[in-house]
Amino acid sequence: MTFQPVVPFSGYTGWRFLERTLEKQQTAFNESVPVKRATDYFRDTIGTIQTAEDLMKDRRLLTVALGAFGLDDDVNNTFFIRKVLEDGTISDDALANRLADQRYREFSRAFGFGGEELVRTGLATFAETIIDRFEARQFERAVGEQDNNLRIALNLSTALNDITTQNQSDNARWFAIMGSPPVRQIFEGALGLPSSIARIDLDQQLDTFKRRANATFGTDAVGDLQARDAQEKLIRLFLVRSQIETGTAFNGNSIALTLLRGG
Structure with missing residues (x-):
């Protein structure tokens, strides 16, 4: 079974x-x-x-x-x-x-x-x-059958580690984030960016992601965003803003408090 x-x-x-x-x-x-x-x-x-x-x-x-x-x-x-x-x-x-x-x-x-x-x-x-990777990804896939947002949140740590390990420059890391559908989805959601941003010039996308990251986290260095507290904030913002969009789970006041207090 x-x-x-x-x-x-x-x-x-x-x-x-x-x-x-x-x-x-x-x-x-x-x-x-x-x-x-x-x-x-x-x-x-x-x-x-x-x-x-x-x-x-x-x-x-x-x-x-x-x-x-x-x-x-x-x-x-x-x-x-x-x-x-x-x-x-x-x-x-x-x-x-x-x-x-x-x-x-x-x-x-x-x-x-x-x-x-x-x-x-x-x-x-x-x-x-x-x-180890297979077991983790398949567990995420099983979670995704119930809630796909939770699935991609579970994958964030591994995905960011792969990106920083395989790309030396920070711009290359950002391009890798933009080129990984599940990671991009988290960053777009956490930074309050619409999915339509994918239709603009790549360099403009890069500039937008970095500016929003600086405003939200105080840094646009991808290595800094690997820190546990930064990842938790990424996930929290992504999930709570997703709930705002779908209008599920919380009322408006409790969502606002979650965003302000960090959960």
């Missing part, structure tokens, strides 16, 4: 509940039969995979590999995924580097099948690294 996360509330109240119960809920989810069957097989088998073609031939392995990066819906797009992996990330014209969604670059880099890179599937720590 599949473990269903307990999410009794929506919005920021739901987030605070998830924070308090996350460790126990994640452990129960990891031990559920479907998840454990998938991770045990990955752990036992991934070391035998040396090429992207090998991975495409094993749907069970591919499901875990893609699921670890939130790319579950691409499990049938094997030609596309093989190209992403075989191109690697070293060359500027590699497919992963040309895609707006930064998750493909993270995925390709993690496996290292692109010719210039080290194939990582045989490394001692590789299986557990991917399994």
